[in-house]
Amino acid sequence: MATGRTHRPATRSRGIPEATVARLPLYLRALTALSERSVPTVSSEELAAAAGVNSAKLRKDFSYLGSYGTRGVGYDVEYLVYQISRELGLTQDWPVVIVGIGNLGAALANYGGFASRGFRVAALIDADPAMAGRQVAGIAVQHSDELEKIISDNGVSIGVITTPPGVAQQVCDRLVAAGVTSILNFAPTVLSVPDGVDVRKVDLSIELQILAFHEQRKAGEETAGEDAVAASVPKETPKGPDGDVPVVMPA
Numbered sequence: 001m002a003t004g005r006t007h008r009p010a011t012r013s014r015g016i017p018e019a020t021v022a023r024l025p026l027y028l029r030a031l032t033a034l035s036e037r038s039v040p041t042v043s044s045e046e047l048a049a050a051a052g053v054n055s056a057k058l059r060k061d062f063s064y065l066g067s068y069g070t071r072g073v074g075y076d077v078e079y080l081v082y083q084i085s086r087e088l089g090l091t092q093d094w095p096v097v098i099v100g101i102g103n104l105g106a107a108l109a110n111y112g113g114f115a116s117r118g119f120r121v122a123a124l125i126d127a128d129p130a131m132a133g134r135q136v137a138g139i140a141v142q143h144s145d146e147l148e149k150i151i152s153d154n155g156v157s158i159g160v161i162t163t164p165p166g167v168a169q170q171v172c173d174r175l176v177a178a179g180v181t182s183i184l185n186f187a188p189t190v191l192s193v194p195d196g197v198d199v200r201k202v203d204l205s206i207e208l209q210i211l212a213f214h215e216q217r218k219a220g221e222e223t224a225g226e227d228a229v230a231a232s233v234p235k236e237t238p239k240g241p242d243g244d245v246p247v248v249m250p251a
């Protein structure tokens with residue numbers, strides 16, 4: 001529900017809860033789609049549905065940004081895109097390096113969505129000498145011997161690790177020593193980093209395992225439902241005294 005207040009002046013809010021920060025990219029994705037369709041305003045309910053979030057939570061999240069929408073009008077799409085982008089630090093360009101240009105690293109390098117969200121793939125790094133100089137997504141792969149120089153030359157603060165798990169910690173240590181302070185880790189390894197370095201881990205197999213858990217629960221519920229029906233229907237249908245068959249309804 002809009003409160004009737006318009007956007008507050010752009011006070012940069014401190015102390016936004018981590019859970020809110022995690023939802024900001026969801027709002028931004030939904031808002032960007034609206035912006036591309038030139039939709040000028042959106043209600044909290046519509047935006048919440050598009051982002052897959054509860055609308056009360058959305059309004060609370062936006063209150064941290066100082067954005068309250070306008071009663072009967074909703075939120076200004078362009079302004080919210082700007083506010084969320086600014087809050088997420090996306091109004092500046094972030095050079096990113098990807099280390100380990102195998103199947104996954106190359107797929108990420110080819111993903112066009114980074115650039116449109118303010119992340120420029122500044123360099124691709126691999127330890128395999130045969131990879132050096134090979135073009136992936138229009139960028140020449142550089143050998144990992146050059147890692148420190150590449151980070152420093154490009155002012156990189158975000159590194160993506162797509163190496164085999166056995167070398168991920170060592171790659172991480174080198175990235176951090178070279179000045180990287182944020183790491184997106186795809187390798188199935190728990191990385192240790194010093195204070196001040198943020199690590200985000202992406203593991204599709206964990207997501208699949210969670211889905212498998214829910215699938216199993218759903219299947220269990222269905223089976224339990226069928227069992228309940230079966231249990232309420234006697235195996236040998238007893239006949240009434242007159243030979244009629246009583247109808248047994250499941251509970």
Ligand SMILES: NC(=O)c1ccc[n+]([C@@H]2O[C@H](COP(=O)([O-])OP(=O)(O)OC[C@H]3O[C@@H](n4cnc5c(N)ncnc54)[C@H](O)[C@@H]3O)[C@@H](O)[C@H]2O)c1
Nearest residue numbers: 100101102103104126127128162163164165187202203204
């Ligand atoms: N998070 C996920 O959802 C997900 C999904 C698929 C794969 N993975 C993981 O991503 C990683 C890469 O998978 P892949 O299929 O692309 O593997 P891959 O073998 O195709 O590629 C790995 C690349 O890393 C390079 N490499 C090895 N040691 C290196 C080092 N010290 N420095 C720089 N580069 C180095 C190799 O030369 C190779 O090109 C693996 O750890 C895998 O388990 C994660």
